[in-house]
Amino acid sequence: MAGVLEAHELVCTVMEKPRFGEVFDLNQQVWFLQGQTLVAVPWSNGVTPDRQTPDLCNQAKPMKPFLFYHVQTDSNSTFESVAFPSWFITSSKRGQPIFLTSDLGRMYSTAFRMNLRI
Numbered sequence: 001m002a003g004v005l006e007a008h009e010l011v012c013t014v015m016e017k018p019r020f021g022e023v024f025d026l027n028q029q030v031w032f033l034q035g036q037t038l039v040a041v042p043w044s045n046g047v048t049p050d051r052q053t054p055d056l057c058n059q060a061k062p063m064k065p066f067l068f069y070h071v072q073t074d075s076n077s078t079f080e081s082v083a084f085p086s087w088f089i090t091s092s093k094r095g096q097p098i099f100l101t102s103d104l105g106r107m108y109s110t111a112f113r114m115n116l117r118i
Helices: none
Strands: 021-025 029-034 037-042 068-073 076-081 088-090 099-101 112-116
Touching: none
Parallel strands: none
Antiparallel strands: 021 029, 021 112, 029 037, 068 076, 076 088, 076 112, 088 099
C-alpha cells in the first residue's frame, strides 16, 4: 500500500529552528557545553543552558559531524552518528566529555532521556 511506512523504514524530519531543553543520561547527568566541549554534569537547578551554541541550523549545507540519527524506544533515546555509522553518543563519569562509542550500551551509557520545550 503506497504511503504506509514499514516498521524498519527510517523517518527523517527537518527542524526549522532548534528546540531547547535537557538531555540527560540514566544517572541524571545533563549535557552541558563547557567552552567548546560537551560534558556530563549532575542535573540541578543551578545548571543553566549555554545559549551561545554554534549556529548549526543556518548553514548552507548540513554539518555532517553534528548530525545524529535519533531513535526513541519508550522513554529512552540513542543518538547514532551520521558521519560515523554504528558509533553512538555516550557519557561516562561526572564532568567528563561526551564522546562516541561503537560499544552500544555495554561499558558506557548510550541511553538518554530528553525533556524538550516546544
